[in-house]
Amino acid sequence: MRLTQMGAKIALGFKLTDEERANLPGRVHVGCAPTRTKTFIYGLSIGPFILPPAAYRELMNLEPTGHVFHELEAVHDGVSLGPHFLQLEAPIIDCVDVDRTTFSRGGRAYIEEVLASPPGPDGQPLRLSLDFAQRVSLIGSAIAGRHWWRAPSSYSWQQLCSARLVQSWRSAGVAGVRLEQCYTSDRTH
Known part of the structure; x- marks a missing residue:
């Protein structure tokens, strides 16, 4: 293969x-x-x-x-x-603070629509896509000590990384991936 x-x-x-x-x-x-x-x-x-x-x-x-x-x-x-x-x-960490994440597709209405939708043709639930988020908020306690991880499949398997890793890669002259700012909420897991 x-x-x-x-x-x-x-x-x-x-x-x-x-x-x-x-x-x-x-x-x-x-x-x-x-x-x-x-x-x-x-x-x-x-x-x-x-x-x-x-x-x-x-x-x-x-x-x-x-x-x-x-x-x-x-x-x-x-x-x-x-x-x-x-x-x-990569580690899979349930860390997205949905209530504090801003989605460009209708905000909370988009979230409620996806969560209420019947499973897709493959029998799996529909996914909230972080690609449609204007601002992603993460649960700080869930990602403490983590530097590169995946969100669960309910978020389209999005990969996320810490600001410290981003800075480390930039200092080392590493490029090639789009790195966007996420925000940490004070909500506990």
Whole structure:
């Protein structure tokens, strides 16, 4: 199975089987090379993400447990960029303070509509998309000590990270992902 075929499964937060892990590639071709001052995190908007060594190192310094990566070689135009790290799993944390998050699709009415909707065609409940949030508010006590995590599937498996990790990546010259400001509420979990 090619990485692109497993990508959706990884991006949606499903764990790979032992057989799928054994078949992960050892090399991946990426669309752009690092510059003299920047290295890039590669991936689609919701993942999977391929971290350069600097991004991986910064994450592991801040949060050494809870993540699963597969090391592979990144290549651009036939030139090896060295080892990179494919994110297979991130901690799933129920941390969105829905009452203090501002959705651009009708505010509280949008939330109530989604929550009251019957399950979708796959039998799963519909999801509140954080992509439609103008301001995301997170429960501070739920994310204390965390630096990169996934929201539960009820929020479209959105990946979130701490301001400290963002600053750490920026200081290390890491780019390639859109990083937006979230706000922490004082609500307890």
